[in-house]
Amino acid sequence: MTIGLLSAVTFLPAAGAVLLAFVPRRAERALRGGALAVAILTFLVSLGLYTGFDAGRADYQFQENVPWMPALGVGYHLGIDGISLLLVLLTTFLTPLALASAWQAIEDRGKEFVITLLILESGMLGVFVSLDLFLFYVFWEAMLIPMYFVIGVWGGADRIYAAVKFVLYTMVGSVLMLVAILALWVQHGTATGTYTFDLPTLARWVVPTGPAQTLMFLAFALAFAIKVPLFPFHTWLPDAHVEAPTAGSVILAGVLLKMGTYGFLRFCLPLFPDASVAFGPVIFALGVIGVVYGAWVSTVQPDLKKLVAYSSVSHLGFVMLGIFTFNVQGMAGGLIQMVNHGLSTGALFLLVGMIYERRHTRLIADFGGLWKVVPAFSAVFLVVALSSLGLPGLNGFVGEFLILVGVFQVNPWLAALAATGIVFAAVYLLWMYQRVVFGELQNEENRRLVDLTPREWAVLVPVVALIVGIGVYPTAFTGLTEASIEALIAQVQAKASVALGPLPR
């Protein structure tokens, strides 16, 4: 039996975790170094997916399909297309950075920490590469537990509350999705005689329009909306982000939230096109509310981490808008914005974590005048903040621009409203930056701060390089996805019984 490239990428971190379990707890450096090596190796192997990927094809590539529970139609079916490729790469890219960022921050139970993080990586990768609903659900649920431990064991003062809230919130959404998966399985089985959980097979079939499709769509959508999080399901996010350790926040913002938006793209749209179109306006409205509300709430946060957390609500609102435009620009923008958000928000959390390690506070009011003390930190911070607010030339601009182009075709007024989100992003990010970095150095404790260490440089440089890279040459990334997105739109159009024109104005 040969192991396919996708399986290798997915299970390499977990295999590494199992090996590390046998390393004695005292050998801390070996544990950290080993975990980092495993994560970097996973990234390098995943580059094979990038180089081997044929951007001209819209179908799934690197497929592996082995029967798992044939009696039920469950298969071990993996595969990626342009949509999942970027997210797989984002995951393998961010995990080593998260591990490196925790080099000193995690002092207690370092062995368990690196093992948990690696298992988490396997779970996340599995979500993105599964083409079988059962397998997808297994990864989707399984990855909750390591994240629960990351928040609950290594988090801040209120970590237990945040961890339990995170799990329960997510679980309520996903168990309903389980029923919907089963219902879909039964519907397909009774209609065609083949009981299967295979996504491509199910997606080829047209789910009959009607209340059943609506209910199944809503169950899927609830699970994904909680994960995104779409307003008003976002209340777990600030708690989880604030309490999680830096590495956890990076993974949470960088990858976990994308599972929600990815779920909409991969499952909701192709499986339930009618319901997706019908509920498009609702999701549009919630998306716009999220964009504006998230930005407003960010503005008034006194805590850096909370500010970044609420900014995620705003940014993910943009992504949702892009996905539900049902046009190529909007969807491609949404997808690239998922990656951008992972990079820039991940980097923001890394920077906040670095300053927290030095000062043990995250309150904006405790800082001011950092430019004079830590110029390098401040410069990187500026680039990342500008990327997050969508400055042309950096990555954030590309995604938001494409999304707004897409939204404009659907409804110019909504586009205008969403665009205010960008303005507010400039407000909260620049105002925060001004209070933290500029001005007089008022707090004496800030005078002794040390600038970026070589390890921190090593963590930040790759992110900043990509931030600039995507900004300058976005085609390298959007080009990978276009074929898949066009195929997805064609699929929705072909299957939806209602004409897929512009949404009602």
Add this chain to the structure above:
Amino acid sequence: MTPIPAPPIAVGTLLPTLIVVGTALLVLVLDLLPPRGDKAHLGAVTLAGLVGALLATLTAWGGRGRGFRDMVVLDNYALFFHVVIGYAAALVVLVSMDYVRRAGAESGEFYGLVLFATAGMMTLASANDLIVVFLGVELMSLSLYVLAGLFKRRRESSEASMKYFLLGVFASAFLLYGIALLYGATGSTNFDRIAAAGAAAPGDPLFVLGLGLLLVGFGFKIASVPFHMWAPDVYEGAPTSVTAFIATGSKAAVFAALIRLVIAGLRPPPPDATTVLWVLAAATMTVGNVVAIAQSNLKRMLAYSSVAHVGYMLVGLVAGGASGTGAVLFYLLTYTFTTVGTFGVIALCERAGEEAVAVRDYAGLGRRHPLLALALGLFLLSLVGIPPLAGFVGKFYVFGAAVRAGYVVLAVVAVLNSALAAYYYLRVIVYMYMQEPEGAPASLAPSLAGGLALAIALLGIVVLGVMPAPFVDLAQAAVAPLLR
């Protein structure tokens, strides 16, 4: 007066049960012989007997043995349950060996009673006649009443025994009355003839009443709402390894009889009966989970959680058919491994010479005994239903069968319940990994046999979770003879 002809003796159909009974008698005799001080060898003999019974079971697989005028059958269905019960008993004995010695209660009676209870459970699994059902229930229950009171000097243990006994005989009375009414309605105690008579005269009040009373009796034995009141007190007071046996073996055995009666006796099941089971299932899982949240004693919490798990199994029974019934069997298998494992960990932990039963006692266990905490954590996650562990696959099959049979609302109730349950199971994990102990923490009472039991149970929940297909096929093959 014509003499009543003696039924032909068909020892083969009772072989696994007879091996267990024989071992029990052997243990009782050996108990009287030297060495009088040390009883460890009795545990070994017990295990050997159980392994022998399991082997006898495996050789009989695929057969269709019937004996004693169709009172006893040895079909795949019975054999599947024999395996589940045999595993439960063997793991319980492994967990008990050091546990009862530590409590100063190791004795020949203990092993003998475990074996007699096992024999009763096996009898239930192969019963095809209400009289045999009653025989099995009584043999099992009487042994368990005594086992619950094994720790004579502990007040809770005696209370548990007394309570279990008093409420248990009540349930037996209901059972007996139901049997009498069914006999009155159909003129037979044989399942096949009851089924035929029931189909010939549907809605006969005597028949319905008899079935209802039987359901009350069974409901008590499996601790389904509203007959679950005894469970928390008995689970809490009984010795932990006995609790594990009550929670797994006795439930599996009574379910075996219940399913055989419902599937074979009610064909097609009248809509009313399905509605009753629907309500029972929904109430059982909801009450179990909601009340479990409020518990601070781990054994009480697990008692309510096991009530909830009965609710999930009833969901499969409501779904019915090959897929629903097969799902219940598979669920019982996963539940047995998980539950014995969970109680096994508790049996290995002690605090200041006492059993560590408060959830608090487990604070910081993850730091002091990483392996034990990992094991308990995995068992609890399997109870929550987190993939890729056995509990998830069990739930998946049961809920899948329910959705397939059209009971979507019940499936929604069930999944929301399992999300609710996550809260209290995870709370134990919170204590183990995220809290520091106050005062003297729970410590580990080393036990090689107990460790072996935990390892087997862990292996079980991982294998059943990752490679469920062959075991599901077994469960399906087991229910096939019922649905002919």
